[in-house]
Amino acid sequence: MVLTGFFFYLFAAITVASAFLVIAARNPVHSVFFLILAFFNSAGLFMLVGAEFLALLLVVVYVGAVAVLFLFVVMMLDVDFAELRQGFLQYLPIGALIAVILVLELILVLGATAFDAEVALETGMPMPPIEEISNIEAIGLVLYTDYVYFFQAAGLVLLVAMVGAIVLTLRHREGIKRQDINVQNARTPDTSIEVVKVKSGQGL
């Protein structure tokens, strides 16, 4: 128990610290690295509560795909982040003030009401007990049966995203060399080799 508590505070502290450094780091590449660190530690937190599927998903999807994509964008696009951040300090006090007011309001309103004990039990334990069945198996049992509608709907949303990305960015340009297997296969020595007699001492 003590060990779990220790790891919880370790992961939580590193997550919060690296999340802060994401916005504080001067170099955008460092920001992305801190983001990856935050993801890894959040995955550790998930692991502690026994949600190993979510933990692995976080590492695979966020670290493996999203963060690397960010890194690509940051490194390939010539974005002047220093310039983007010019007005940042100027607006910081106002933004902070609004955030503080919002947080105070939320605490005032939500602090008075607690989650219903029965509800907490139900939402906290929607799955079969972890001892009986692993996370992934539990999700697999319902994902394609009870929740097949949501699964298919999410698939359609992704299809729209893909079609949209292609519609808005793909341009067919003329005069680019494209690979055409048929043309390649149809090549014979006659069509591609030209025998030239070169006179000695003159060159082509």
Add this chain to the structure above:
Amino acid sequence: MLQPALPDLMPALPEIVLAVGAMVMLMLGVFRKGDTTNLITGLAIGLFIVALILTVLAPSGMTMNGAFVMDEFARTMKILIFAAAAIALSLGVDFVAREGYGRFELPVLIVLATLGMGMMVSATTLIALYLGLELMSLALYVTAAINRDSTRASEAGLKYFVLGALSSGMLLYGASLVYGFTGHTEFGPIADVLQAGGVSTGVIFGLVFILAGLVFKISAVPFHMWTPDVYEGSPTPITAFFAAAPKIAAMALLVRIAVDAFEPATREWQQVLTFVAIASMVLGAFAAIGQRNIKRLMAYSSIGHMGFALVGLAAGTQAGVQGVVVYMAIYAAMTLGTFAIILSMRRPGGMVEEIDELSGLSKTNPLQAFFLAMLLFSLAGIPPLAGFFAKYFVFLAAIEAELYVLAVIGVLASVVGAVYYLRIIKIMYFDEPVEGFVPAAIELRTVTTAAGLFVIFFVLVAGPITGWADRAAASLF
């Protein structure tokens, strides 16, 4: 422990047909040689008609493990949505061909957006609600920017996307609060928990965030800022689509979630919707006066109309919901008719969008001017045209629910709003004629005539339509 059984798919048949059809059209468009825009557009319109017939025939009932419902309300709203989508798509055929950015993806995206709308209308859980809404919105963001060589269209798409993502975030935050405080995502059980345990502050917080997310989609004040820019920047047929179908779907969703899930919290959402309705009516009336671009004017007009429709929902009664259904049906007809005329505003040099270009239309094209005048009178709510009855039903419901202040402000706003509609009529009938427009395409003339006749002779069909809306409203209560 598992008993794999296919859910009863019949109630969801229209959506399934749309989904499969969209994918077939996508494959056709990708693999067929040559320009397939017209073929795919025709197929999409045919698909909407098939879906419409199936919607009429599909049996009522719940399916997909209680996540999808087909009742009279869903049926009515879906018929309106599919019809509006088919008409909006046909309005664009001539425009797309002339402006030269024919792309087969456009009808496919519109079909997918309409599929999302169908899912929204039939949603009975917060997850289905969000997925349907997101499917619709994502497709709409892309269609707004479909003319990617125009900076204004790209700006419209980007603005819509950024603000839409923000509203989705708010909606999700609200949904998570509601789930946390009630322990359910299904509408029925949420209502049961609220009935039994009372409405806690946390649930109200969640409710307000969900309402904010949905109000954004119908572009009511205070979440309307994107509307004029998106309407102006998007290609006109897309704007016509935006103004009709998504509004019906989002309004239907708003009605369903308010009445089905948050019925015990009626007093709470009534306050929110009353404020939104008043603010939208007033802003719609005053902000439109200074507009010179007819698409921007229609944007403010639609903001105002959403305010009027919300008056019915704010009443929170069956009569109010009936009023909303009638209002949305009439609004869709008026909007599509007006946009058909806006799409006919074409000089040999290209499309024009300024209101002054309509100067003296009564001399150059008397029939078009007459129908536009009728549609504008109807939008202003002058009896005996359709728009008057739309307003009559929602205000009647508000009076019956003793929301006198709301009703009085609504009537005053509609008087102010009449000013800018009458100004266009004055420009058409009393100003010096300018060069006429090129003859409009046949589909534009058909839609104009049909919508014009509908608003003029609405009195004759008012009985069946209100009865139909009444059955739809009754299925929710």
